[in-house]
Amino acid sequence: MTHYSGRRARLAELLPAHDVEALLVTSAVNVRYLTGLSSSNAAVLVRVDGSALLATDNRYIDKTGGLDVPAVEASDVAARLAAPGVGIEAASMSVATFNRLGGGLVPLEPLVERLRAVKDEDELELLRTACAISDQAFADVCGAIRPGVTERDVARLLEARMIELGADRPAFDTIVAAGENGAVPHHAPTGRQVRAGDLVTIDFGANYHGYHADMTRTVSIGEPAAWQREIYELVAEAQRCGREALAPGAEAWAVDAAARSVIKEAGHGDHFRHGLGHGVGLAIHEEPFLGPSRTGRLEDRVPITVEPGIYLPGRGGVRIEDTLVTREGGPELLTKTSKELLAL
Ligand code: GLY
Ligand code: MN
Ligand code: MN
Numbered sequence: 001m002t003h004y005s006g007r008r009a010r011l012a013e014l015l016p017a018h019d020v021e022a023l024l025v026t027s028a029v030n031v032r033y034l035t036g037l038s039s040s041n042a043a044v045l046v047r048v049d050g051s052a053l054l055a056t057d058n059r060y061i062d063k064t065g066g067l068d069v070p071a072v073e074a075s076d077v078a079a080r081l082a083a084p085g086v087g088i089e090a091a092s093m094s095v096a097t098f099n100r101l102g103g104g105l106v107p108l109e110p111l112v113e114r115l116r117a118v119k120d121e122d123e124l125e126l127l128r129t130a131c132a133i134s135d136q137a138f139a140d141v142c143g144a145i146r147p148g149v150t151e152r153d154v155a156r157l158l159e160a161r162m163i164e165l166g167a168d169r170p171a172f173d174t175i176v177a178a179g180e181n182g183a184v185p186h187h188a189p190t191g192r193q194v195r196a197g198d199l200v201t202i203d204f205g206a207n208y209h210g211y212h213a214d215m216t217r218t219v220s221i222g223e224p225a226a227w228q229r230e231i232y233e234l235v236a237e238a239q240r241c242g243r244e245a246l247a248p249g250a251e252a253w254a255v256d257a258a259a260r261s262v263i264k265e266a267g268h269g270d271h272f273r274h275g276l277g278h279g280v281g282l283a284i285h286e287e288p289f290l291g292p293s294r295t296g297r298l299e300d301r302v303p304i305t306v307e308p309g310i311y312l313p314g315r316g317g318v319r320i321e322d323t324l325v326t327r328e329g330g331p332e333l334l335t336k337t338s339k340e341l342l343a344l
Contacts, residue, residue, distance in 0.1 A: 002068045003120065004036050005050075010115055012050040020087035020106050022047040026078055027092035029282045030112040032210065035069050043077040044069065045086070055080040110287070117279055117287045118299050123211065124325060127280070127303050130171070130208035131323055131334035134215050137161040137206070138337050145344050147196050147221060151176040151189035158204050167206035171213055172284045175203035182218070182317035185274055185309060196222040199232075199316045201309075205284075205323075212284040214305050215335040216321030219342045228318075231268070231310045232341045235318045238262040239339070242276055242290075242306040246324060246331040252294035259308045260292065268310050271317075277305040280323055302326045303334070 015023055025031055026043045035044055035054050042056035052069045055077040064071035074080035078097055084104025091110050098105065141157045155174040162170060177187035179198040194200055198221045205213035220228060242259030256276040263272045275291030280303050288296055288304065307321030320339055324331040
């Protein structure tokens with residue numbers, strides 16, 4: 001059994017509980033996970049007996065020859081595979097497509113996403129490489145982060161270095177936020193120059209063979225002021241508590257709380273308004289998610305980020321983010337760059 005047929009067999013086992021004879025998978029990432037085909041227009045039908053049929057258009061049909069699943073060419077891939085009694089991925093299919101395909105389809109909750117959360121060792125090896133490339137790129141580019149370079153310069157340098165080191169592409173749009181811009185968690189890099197006295201938050205990662213690394217470090221330009229050191233140490237402590245709470249069986253909200261309580265108790269609860277982390281894999285944000293109202297328990301072999309932050313409007317911010325993997329006996333750290341406050 002290949003990885004792909006094994007994954008399809010695990011999906012097929014979930015279908016009887018939903019009263020469908022097959023699932024029409026239309027999410028591009030899920031199609032890739034189940035067949036190995038990376039494309040912008042494909043769907044795969046997975047039946048309860050584990051058999052499957054892939055449909056894609058003439059741009060990609062040549063890529064299906066080496067796959068372990070039969071394929072047909074169609075431009076309207078969903079229409080080619082849809083039939084009454086078939087489940088669909090409600091989170092991925094548009095209402096327009098659903099209406100066009102006619103009756104009898106059964107909208108279902110995310111099923112493939114549930115399977116994707118737990119990785120096999122080959123997937124973990126790809127993620128390890130994605131994270132190692134990210135660590136190395138950061139080390140190589142650090143020397144260039146000095147007064148006068150712009151946020152955009154730093155982002156482009158990091159992205160170019162990751163590609164030189166073997167990344168297929170950046171895992172997402174790199175964030176570089178200097179000084180007051182650091183108060184915006186997902187700030188897009190601008191022409192703002194880095195200046196002495198800034199904290200600079202850099203959130204980036206490599207995509208390697210489809211797998212996404214995700215890491216954030218905040219550095220200081222020159223010696224940090226007392227308030228900067230104070231929020232840095234708080235975020236570092238919260239991040240350590242979050243990492244230590246990562247374990248198979250841990251509840252998603254409880255891991256979030258382990259980190260958040262450190263920040264709250266220091267009076268900065270209102271300055272940390274996003275969830276603690278998220279799964280990574282073939283998507284940059286995927287199941288499971290860590291946040292105050294997230295339910296469910298972590299499983300073994302789940303790559304996930306831990307990324308608390310403190311954001312002070314008008315002044316700046318700190319975020320520290322690692323990608324880790326849940327393991328019996330303690331999480332495996334994939335992003336290994338030091339978390340000591342680096343004064344450049
Ligand atoms: N880089 C996006 C995130 O940290 O979630
Ligand atoms: Mn990130
Ligand atoms: Mn993240």
